[in-house]
Amino acid sequence: MKTSIARKVSMALSAFFLMIFLLQHFAINVTSIFSGETFNNLSHFMGTNFAVQYIMQPILIFGVVFHFVMGFILELKNKGARNIKYAKNNGGANSSWMSRNMILSGLVILAFMGLHFYDFWLPELKIKFVDGDWSGVLEGETGLRYFTELQHKFVNPIRVAIYCVAFIFLSLHLLHGFSSAFQSIGANNKYTRALSKFGMAYAILIPLGFVVIALFHHFNHC
Amino acid sequence: MSTNKDMNLILKIWRQKDQKSSGKMVDYKVNGISPDSSFLEMMDVLNEGLISKGEEPVEFDHDCREGICGMCSLYINGEAHGPDRAVTTCQLHMRKFKDGETVTIEPWRAKAFPVLKDLKVDRSSFDRIQQAGGFISVNTSGNTQDANATPISKYNADKAMDAATCIGCGACVATCKNASAMLFVGAKVTQYSLLPQGQVERKERVLNMVKQMDLEGFGNCTNTGACEVECPKGISLENIAIMNREYLKASITKED
Numbered sequence: 001m002k003t004s005i006a007r008k009v010s011m012a013l014s015a016f017f018l019m020i021f022l023l024q025h026f027a028i029n030v031t032s033i034f035s036g037e038t039f040n041n042l043s044h045f046m047g048t049n050f051a052v053q054y055i056m057q058p059i060l061i062f063g064v065v066f067h068f069v070m071g072f073i074l075e076l077k078n079k080g081a082r083n084i085k086y087a088k089n090n091g092g093a094n095s096s097w098m099s100r101n102m103i104l105s106g107l108v109i110l111a112f113m114g115l116h117f118y119d120f121w122l123p124e125l126k127i128k129f130v131d132g133d134w135s136g137v138l139e140g141e142t143g144l145r146y147f148t149e150l151q152h153k154f155v156n157p158i159r160v161a162i163y164c165v166a167f168i169f170l171s172l173h174l175l176h177g178f179s180s181a182f183q184s185i186g187a188n189n190k191y192t193r194a195l196s197k198f199g200m201a202y203a204i205l206i207p208l209g210f211v212v213i214a215l216f217h218h219f220n221h222c
Numbered sequence: 223m224s225t226n227k228d229m230n231l232i233l234k235i236w237r238q239k240d241q242k243s244s245g246k247m248v249d250y251k252v253n254g255i256s257p258d259s260s261f262l263e264m265m266d267v268l269n270e271g272l273i274s275k276g277e278e279p280v281e282f283d284h285d286c287r288e289g290i291c292g293m294c295s296l297y298i299n300g301e302a303h304g305p306d307r308a309v310t311t312c313q314l315h316m317r318k319f320k321d322g323e324t325v326t327i328e329p330w331r332a333k334a335f336p337v338l339k340d341l342k343v344d345r346s347s348f349d350r351i352q353q354a355g356g357f358i359s360v361n362t363s364g365n366t367q368d369a370n371a372t373p374i375s376k377y378n379a380d381k382a383m384d385a386a387t388c389i390g391c392g393a394c395v396a397t398c399k400n401a402s403a404m405l406f407v408g409a410k411v412t413q414y415s416l417l418p419q420g421q422v423e424r425k426e427r428v429l430n431m432v433k434q435m436d437l438e439g440f441g442n443c444t445n446t447g448a449c450e451v452e453c454p455k456g457i458s459l460e461n462i463a464i465m466n467r468e469y470l471k472a473s474i475t476k477e478d
Contacts, residue, residue: 095446188464
């Protein structure tokens with residue numbers, strides 16, 4: 001990644017990949033509202049399928065790590081490009097808060113991912129790769145465990161609140177990131193306005209959907 | 223908007239002896255400023271006052287004072303070329319300010335635009351980017367073809383002309399939170415890539431100009447769009463997208 005354009009294009013490509021993943025994640029999670037059985041079956045498939053586990057998951061991990069690392073590299077380089085700050089700077093006059101604070105919203109998302117991994121991913125790794133249990137069934141019980149685990153995670157109101165705040169920041173990140181990614185790969189043409197509106201809908205509806213899922217399980221469990 | 227009532231202002235101005243010295247903000251008062259005068263005329267009044275008191279005047283860049291040379295700069299109240307839109311500092315009128323207002327005036331801030339003195343900055347990094355590829359090579363041995371004899375579509379001619387209105391003032395760099403020069407470079411790349419005369423050096427141009435832009439120490443564009451808003455000539459973000467496309471195509475298809 002020697003040039004500025006190569007770096008911004010690589011950020012955009014990893015962003016596209018992550019936005020597609022987010023959509024897929026949402027599509028599976030939203031089934032938990034309507035049918036615990038469907039959610040269990042889909043989760044079990046994703047958690048035990050060879051291609052998902054050993055091909056898609058490593059690509060996803062690389063995509064996430066790359067996006068964050070490159071984001072920090074760009075932030076550091078950009079800070080260095082202005083060695084003396086302005087005494088007075090009216091950024092709000094010419095750009096959105098979201099576009100100027102992508103590193104802040106990104107850091108909140110990173111912190112949230114730490115909690116999310118602690119909640120779901122690390123226990124999954126332990127069950128599968130340490131305990132060697134790929135059955136998806138808890139010992140002494142019948143039926144798949146994923147829906148029950150999901151509900152238990154959203155009992156604690158503090159955790160639910162943290163999830164909701166994190167998704168607000170995810171929305172703020174996407175409100176700039178979606179259209180910015182298209183601009184970075186050179187897509188600025190007669191479709192840009194329509195694409196921006198679609199991006200705005202994506203940036204609001206998908207995180208909102210995750211918030212609804214968290215609140216639904218919190219209030220339905222209590 | 224004009225009230226014809228003269229204005230009194232408090233100015234907070236960056237003073238810096240030379241490139242090696244560290245500067246500081248200094249407060250000045252100017253009185254009796256006509257709302258119909260330009261911002262640079264207000265600076266002239268300030269300097270005349272300073273000279274009459276035996277003090278050193280504030281140095282700032284300016285030339286044509288008609289908004290076409292790209293020489294004037296100034297970061298005024300937190301915005302490049304001040305609070306008005308689609309104007310350079312020399313076209314900014316004092317009626318945009320209020321009587322008694324405190325006006326903060328700073329030089330362009332970017333590592334690639336070092337301050338020479340007070341409000342004057344060295345923008346030769348833009349010249350070096352231009353020299354890296356912002357030109358077309360034309361045989362001038364006596365049989366030069368008339369440019370008007372070369373057919374060009376209206377769409378491309380208009381787009382190229384829009385890009386060519388960039389005056390290279392550096393407001394895009396000054397206002398970008400990353401001090402990125404991509405709007406300037408994008409405008410130059412777009413201008414030539416759309417014209418028939420620019421096709422011969424099309425790939426080398428974008429590769430060399432982007433390489434020089436990075437060497438000069440400008441930041442990376444994050445598409446905030448601030449440059450487009452503050453640009454006195456309304457250069458569109460589309461030019462950056464075109465440059466990105468040109469760069470990607472040239473990177474993939476270059477022969478050596």
